[in-house]
Amino acid sequence: MKAPGLLHNNRPLRSAAWAVLPWIVPVLVLLLWHYVSTHGLVSARLFPPPTAVLQTLAELFSSGELWRHISVSFGRAAAGFALGAGLGLILGLLSGLSKTGERLLDTSLQMLRAVPPLALVPLAIMWFGIDETTRVFLIAFATLFPVYLNTYHGIRSLDSGLIEMARNYGLQGWPLIRDVILPGAVPSILVGIRYALSVAWIVLIVAETISASAGVGYLAMTAREFLQTEVVVLSILLYAALGKSTDSAARWLERRWLKWHPSYQREALA
Amino acid sequence: MSIGSSLSGLGGLRRLSANLLPPSDAAELAAYPTVETSVQPGLALTLRGVNKSFGSQAVLQSLDLDIEPGQFVAIVGRSGCGKSTLLRALAGLETVDDGILFSGPAPLSTRRRDIRLMFQDARLLPWFTVLDNIGLGLQGNWRTQALAALEEVGLAAHASKWPYQLSGGQRQRVALARALIHQPSLLLLDEPLGALDALTRLEMQALIERVWRTHRFTVVLVTHEVEEAVALGERVLVMEQGRVALDLNVDLERPRVRTAQNFLGLRETVFERILSR
Numbered sequence: 125m126k127a128p129g130l131l132h133n134n135r136p137l138r139s140a141a142w143a144v145l146p147w148i149v150p151v152l153v154l155l156l157w158h159y160v161s162t163h164g165l166v167s168a169r170l171f172p173p174p175t176a177v178l179q180t181l182a183e184l185f186s187s188g189e190l191w192r193h194i195s196v197s198f199g200r201a202a203a204g205f206a207l208g209a210g211l212g213l214i215l216g217l218l219s220g221l222s223k224t225g226e227r228l229l230d231t232s233l234q235m236l237r238a239v240p241p242l243a244l245v246p247l248a249i250m251w252f253g254i255d256e257t258t259r260v261f262l263i264a265f266a267t268l269f270p271v272y273l274n275t276y277h278g279i280r281s282l283d284s285g286l287i288e289m290a291r292n293y294g295l296q297g298w299p300l301i302r303d304v305i306l307p308g309a310v311p312s313i314l315v316g317i318r319y320a321l322s323v324a325w326i327v328l329i330v331a332e333t334i335s336a337s338a339g340v341g342y343l344a345m346t347a348r349e350f351l352q353t354e355v356v357v358l359s360i361l362l363y364a365a366l367g368k369s370t371d372s373a374a375r376w377l378e379r380r381w382l383k384w385h386p387s388y389q390r391e392a393l394a
Numbered sequence: 395m396s397i398g399s400s401l402s403g404l405g406g407l408r409r410l411s412a413n414l415l416p417p418s419d420a421a422e423l424a425a426y427p428t429v430e431t432s433v434q435p436g437l438a439l440t441l442r443g444v445n446k447s448f449g450s451q452a453v454l455q456s457l458d459l460d461i462e463p464g465q466f467v468a469i470v471g472r473s474g475c476g477k478s479t480l481l482r483a484l485a486g487l488e489t490v491d492d493g494i495l496f497s498g499p500a501p502l503s504t505r506r507r508d509i510r511l512m513f514q515d516a517r518l519l520p521w522f523t524v525l526d527n528i529g530l531g532l533q534g535n536w537r538t539q540a541l542a543a544l545e546e547v548g549l550a551a552h553a554s555k556w557p558y559q560l561s562g563g564q565r566q567r568v569a570l571a572r573a574l575i576h577q578p579s580l581l582l583l584d585e586p587l588g589a590l591d592a593l594t595r596l597e598m599q600a601l602i603e604r605v606w607r608t609h610r611f612t613v614v615l616v617t618h619e620v621e622e623a624v625a626l627g628e629r630v631l632v633m634e635q636g637r638v639a640l641d642l643n644v645d646l647e648r649p650r651v652r653t654a655q656n657f658l659g660l661r662e663t664v665f666e667r668i669l670s671r
Contacts, residue, residue: 286519289513289517290530290531292485292511293531294507295531299531303522304519308521310521383556384520384521384523384556384558
């Protein structure tokens with residue numbers, strides 16, 4: 125009964141405990157994993173101990189293989205994302221800013237949006253062959269819609285009072301878009317970008333398992349053939365790290381661009 | 395409107411900006427051409443037979459109204475009496491069904507640049523700092539002027555803050571500064587103090603009165619508070635069913651003493667008119 129009281133009275137200790145708290149479960153899981161795989165409770169071949177995974181990481185790192193695969197995967201994701209998100213942004217701006225644009229584009233895009241990107245895999249292979257183009261195309265297709273939708277809705281859900289005020293102050297055309305409409309849509313556009321980033325990695329993983337000659341997915345697929353479970357596990361962790369890092373980059377952009385937004389202010393201070 | 399010409403017309407603003415500036419800048423500002431010194435401080439308004447309806451609901455019914463240049467007119471009335479619609483029509487935010495809105499010989503629609511509107515909510519752009527909000531729509535070197543305008547509303551220390559860091563009253567002060575920098579000839583106030591607490595409202599009323607006495611533009615204030623109308627207006631209009639039901643001159647010395655007998659008498663007259671329906 126004394127411990128909580130002690131923690132409450134001792135601020136540094138309490139904040140240290142608070143910082144450690146989220147890591148207790150992951151660390152316990154790792155220890156348990158290590159224990160069961162090294163003591164023969166499960167097959168070490170199917171559940172390689174964390175130390176084996178670490179060792180593989182060190183080997184791949186020192187041979188330079190790791191960077192090669194990561195940069196290939198990252199390049200594919202970046203190219204597809206740039207194409208898809210860029211096009212989504214442009215189409216979203218057209219639909220959001222002009223009634224004619226909305227009338228012309230929105231129905232078509234909503235119909236295309238209903239197509240699951242991965243359903244296009246066979247078609248994309250027939251069109252582009254087993255090639256980089258296929259993978260970039262699939263990622264671009266998947267990332268276009270989240271960015272399009274959020275850009276469009278961000279513009280359309282702007283506070284009409286602000287636009288009325290800006291017009292009363294003589295703003296129209298490009299200055300109105302630059303000073304009022306775009307900044308107002310940025311929070312929504314960033315939500316779209318974050319979502320598109322996560323989708324880009326998911327599609328990339330599938331696309332890389334379709335016969336690639338490099339990349340994290342290739343690493344995993346060849347390792348599976350040779351039953352190198354520790355490499356497969358490492359590949360999964362690599363995907364997680366890549367996804368996490370781009371999400372962190374997007375969050376960093378959010379904090380930078382949304383300094384004016386009260387709900388991002390606290391994060392920025394923390 | 396160029397920065398130089400707009401600065402030259404505003405005595406108070408210019409004096410303040412000169413104080414704020416290092417000497418060299420002040421000299422440079424003084425060297426600006428003073429083309430528009432003959433500009434009228436206030437806009438005259440002439441409305442004849444103005445009609446406006448939303449669907450089958452007539453909001454303004456053959457309204458006639460004359461307002462002298464530089465006059466402070468306060469409009470009160472029940473909700474739906476058409477007072478806000480009248481203000482929005484003056485601002486060009488509503489088109490009227492028929493009738494004319496003129497300023498002197500020119501249609502009011504040709505004087506848009508001289509008309510500025512303050513809303514019940516401040517409508518500051520959240521992604522602009524206070525200073526950038528004031529400079530909205532301006533080009534060239536407007537920063538000194540914006541600082542002077544901010545000084546005039548007593549917020550010079552808050553220039554680089556974000557709007558969300560301000561209180562409601564401070565936000566309305568920024569909105570007022572944003573209107574002032576354009577050196578309007580007609581300032582339209584659409585219940586700008588409606589959302590403020592009583593004390594802040596009193597401070598804002600004093601500020602609006604002071605600013606009007608400095609610049610002498612025409613003011614049309616729409617409010618639901620009779621005391622505010624009598625405290626500020628040179629003329630109080632009571633609107634009823636889209637028409638002017640009472641047109642009352644308020645010939646009291648400023649600053650007005652709200653407990654004085656004649657003040658209370660006028661307030662009572664306006665109240666009775668509003669309640670008589």
